[in-house]
Amino acid sequence: MTTDTARGPVIAGLGITETGKVYGRSAADFAADAVRRAADDAGLTLSDIDGLLTSSGVMPGVGLSLQTELGLRDLRLLSEMQAYGSTAGGMVQYAAMAVRAGMAEAVACVFADAPLKEKTSAGALYSGAGLGTSGWMGLTAAAGMISATPQYAVAARRHMDTYGTTSEQLAHIAVAQRAWAGMNPRAQFHDPITVEDHQASRLIAEPLHLLDCCLVSNGGVAVIVTTAERAAHLRKPPVHLLGWAQAHPGYPMNRDSDLGLVSGAAQAGPAALKMAGVTIEDVDVAELYDCYTFTVLLTLEDYGFCAKGEGGAFAASGALAPGGSLPVNTGGGQLSSYYLWGMTPLSEAVIQARGEAGERQVSRHDVVLVSGNGGCFAHHSTLVLSPHARA
Amino acid sequence: MTVPVIHRDTATEVFFDSTARGELLIRHCADCGAHAAPQSGACPVCQNPVTAWAAAAGTGTVVAWTAVHGRPGDGAPASEAVSALIELTEGPWLYAPLRNLGPGERPWTGMSVVVAFERPEGGEAIPVFRPTV
Incomplete structure (x- = not known):
């Protein structure tokens, strides 16, 4: 060496x-x-x-x-x-x-x-999290932005109005991830769901249904x-960190903002891939932060797995599901397995890169892309992992 | 549907004094003349500190919107609260509740809106928007 x-x-x-x-x-x-x-x-x-x-x-x-x-x-x-x-x-x-x-x-x-906590609704736990009842945060809460969900809903609506993205297309992300979760013993939900189940699940903040939202x-x-x-001398095969990057867009609160249209993934993704010496075509598995289905859709577009505005059609093509062309959130993600913030995609990425995923193991796992997303698309991190050291 | 009780802090004193008068204040950059959202500390164009306030016309359009659904209560239907991201005529954005919509009625992107103010008992006056008639 x-x-x-x-x-x-x-x-x-x-x-x-x-x-x-x-x-x-x-x-x-x-x-x-x-x-x-x-x-x-x-x-x-x-x-x-x-x-x-x-x-x-x-x-x-x-x-x-x-x-x-x-x-x-x-x-x-x-x-x-x-x-x-x-x-x-x-x-x-x-x-x-x-x-x-x-x-x-x-x-x-x-x-x-x-x-x-026992006997407390999961939604209530996050409602108002981080928001006060005074000052500017209070004003935002008074506007109805009482949790992350309505803010992501507004962002998703903007994408829908701009590119024609539909709720049914978002449903395909939830359906694909539940199919993966069915093969993950750690997942909180295993039963398959359909697009119709997604559409019938109650509305939380339009256009987002319950099945667009992560669990707790x-x-x-x-x-x-x-x-x-x-x-080299330790128990498990190493997972090499080939590339990484962050992007924090700092969206202005005015007409120049890309909120809902472009996230930090558009900058962090290419930068991390470049550091790793690979291209987006080389990615075998993507473990993407999925607080909401829409987060996955926007990240897919911004990383360049499909063209801008075509994330909905890409998801609806079945590409993300088991057997699809791009395995995404192969453990079920935050929507269906467990919600431990950025550790959900990262943990599954390590499992897949090592080849330890059992029934849900994807055959090609040489390049695994991992995303993290914080705030309402305000903070982004990207990792490129591989079972192999950089050539 | 009424706005919740919100209290002022040091940073929002001038803003809430103005909403009490029925006026919506935004930030104004003394250096380059750009307008900024009320909570902005820096000019979005030149990044200089914004310390001046300007009265907004109170008109704008809907950038995007949501309707937050409550859980149905005992025999009561689930509540629906429509909120929007508003682009003020001057350019800054503001999240605000949307009023004067009929039951089940939804706004649309580009819809013209105008500001109004609601003052809940014991709280600051909050800007809300309604469709321009």
Whole structure:
């Protein structure tokens, strides 16, 4: 190995706790559990971990105190990060740069959340999340933007009015992902759904139906980022981080905004692919952040899997489903498997890249593209993963 | 359907003083003359800090919209609240509730709207929009 390849960043460990309606455990508890599982998966002990990046969801507690919770000594890297749904990808990016630079050898990146409580509706948990009743945020809430859902609904409506995208086309994304979820033992939903089921599901915020929306889950996921050199002697085959990028559009609140039409994926995708030395045609599997079906549609267009405005037709062609030309969200995604923000697509990407996905394993998995999305298309992260080091 | 009770903070004092008078304020860039949304800290054109306010005409068009559905209650139908992203005539965008629509009636992109104000008991006056007659 040359020094450059030797210090090439890889994901060497993946830890997924119990997910879904798992009650009575705190987010911090899930986070510690996830890190222990990831270390064990990699064949590392906790004392091998010298870097820790943490990320909270709606419930606080996954922060710097996790070091104490896990008894980690002499860390060389420690931060709590927040870029909403793009954080998981971001944590991996910063960890990759840290190990490449020699700042740390094994960095655990963890997200955990525990919003679900017994006998409380999932929707109520996220309604008003992050919004206050005062100031500008209060004004936005008073306008009816009481959660992320109406904001994404407005964005989806704009795409529909501009390009003719339909609710039935969005339904195909939900249907395809449920078909994948049927083969994922970890998924919260397994029963197949149809376009008609989607259309009949209740409207949450027009044009979005219930089956356009992600579920809510408790749980935690951690990955261990280390160097190719170190991973060569570890338990699991390394998943190489070939390319990465972020994009934060900073949409102005005026007529120049691309909200609903173009997301940060349009910049981050090509940049990450270029770093990886591959093109969009080389991508075998895409694990895309899917808080809503529309998020997947816009990301597909912006990454260049289809032309701008043709995401609806592309989804309706069946391309994303098992047996289709582009396997997307092969574990069921946030819509049907588990909702752990950016860790949902990232965890499935690692599983597919390793070839550990069992019944749902795709045959070609040399290049796996992962997206993260935060705010209402305000923050984007892209990762390009591969079981092979860069040629 | 009424707007919820919202309170002012330091950053919104001038804005809510104006809504109480029945006036919609937006930001105005003293350097390049561009208009910006009321919550903007920087001019969208030249990025200089925007500190000046300007009265908006109160007219605009619908950029996109949604109708948020509540859960049906005991015997009561589910509520539907129509909200829109409004492009003011001056250019800035604002999320706002849409009023004066009939039952089941929906707006459309490009629909002309005009501002009105609602003041819930104990809260600030909130801009809402209704179709231009």
